[in-house]
Amino acid sequence: MRELVLAAKSGQCRILVGEKLANLPKYCGTGKIVIITDKSVSRLHSKDFPKEAEVVEIGLGEGAKTLEAVERIYRRFLSLELDRSAMVVGIGGGVVCDVAGFAASTYLRGLRLGLVPTTLLAQSDAAIGGKNGVNLDSYKNLIGTFRQPEFCLIDFAFLKTLPPQELASGFAEVIKHAAIGDQRLFAFLGKNSAALLSGDEGALEKAISDSVAVKVKVVQGDELESGQRMILNFGHTLGHAIEKTTRIRHGHAVAVGMAAAVQVSVSTGLLKRTEAGRMVSLIEKFGLPTKINFNCALVLDAIRKDKKRRGVEINMVLLSGIGKPVIQRISLDGIAGALKALDGA
Ligand SMILES: NC(=O)c1ccc[n+]([C@@H]2O[C@H](COP(=O)([O-])OP(=O)(O)OC[C@H]3O[C@@H](n4cnc5c(N)ncnc54)[C@H](O)[C@@H]3O)[C@@H](O)[C@H]2O)c1
Ligand SMILES: [Zn+2]
Secondary structure, three states: EEEEEEOOOOEEEEEEEEHHHHHHHHHHOOHHHEEEHHHHHHHHHHHOOOOOOOOEEEEEOHOOOOOHHHHHHHHHHOOOOOOOOOEOOOOOOOHHHHHHHHHHHHHHHOOOOEEEEOHHHHHHHHHHHHHHHHEEEEEEEEOOOOOOEEEEEEEHHHHHHHHHHHHHHHHHHHEEEEEEEOOOHHHHHOOOOOHHHHHHHHHHHHHHHHHHHHHHHHHOOOOOOOHHHHHHHHHHHHHHHHHHOOOOOOHHHHHHHHHHHHHHHOOOOOOOHHHHHHEEEEEEOOOOOEEEOOOOHHHHHHHHHHHHHHHHHHHHEEEEEEEEEEEEEEEEHHHHHHHHEEEEE
């Protein structure tokens, strides 16, 4: 087990990488434990939840990130007569972590919170950093708070029940963290892709803890996203637009988005072509796409509607080398050029 600490204004979080779910009560204190999970995670893993805990289930997937779901949770909290000594624990993917974090940080102006992320995406990204929230209509994460959980317990055993495509998708975020902040992790991922994809726990502990360490460092420097935290969006400007217009998995869309970002980095003269090639081959080693068939006009339109747009230019995270992110204003024309190069059609 490796322990990292994230210390920020909204609280301090112990990140326990490689800890076992069986040890969860150790971190919960003496108040009531209320687990928030979703139906799939509950079906597969609730037999291993602490027996003394109450369990609240939410629906599956992005559609469950609503204020209605949060209201149902509040009503359960009310019927359980929770006070501020209660510990709310979200056990699930990014959806559960976001909803549990929001419900816990708003009920009684804040109950205690712990997270047990169960997808690779949540273990390496979503559960770390203290952002939570729900969607409103088609607007993602419009409502939420910044609040660090007290702990984030990462048990690799959960990854064994994850569909292989879901695991691969999660590696996109690990690759993202390596690309923006850790050359050595980047090299490690290149050498150990097979071990990681087969669930080797030693390799996972190294990759996830180093990936988490990159996010921790960025969040500690800019918790409220006023500047540098934006580098965590590497691959996401295009990734989100591709995700919206093609409905492929988040990590797969981010993989294509990262390939596009290095393409733009080369065409603006920031990045050597050979470095861009290293990025593309690492993405491919994890079975993730770097090109797909998509409708260029629709993707550009989605980017235009992106809340980060200002005029005909947008802020984009580029690389000047592996581990060296640069935030630059890029014209939509520049992006259109990179998109054409990636269109697998
Ligand atoms: N707060 C943040 O900083 C942050 C960062 C990145 C992403 N997110 C959010 O995370 C969400 C996506 O997270 P996700 O990809 O984990 O999706 P998810 O939570 O919907 O999980 C994906 C699917 O996997 C299932 N699942 C979860 N754990 C499993 C396991 N161990 N075995 C088998 N099935 C399992 C879930 O039931 C679900 O059907 C998005 O809503 C996104 O906005 C938040
Ligand atoms: Zn992401």
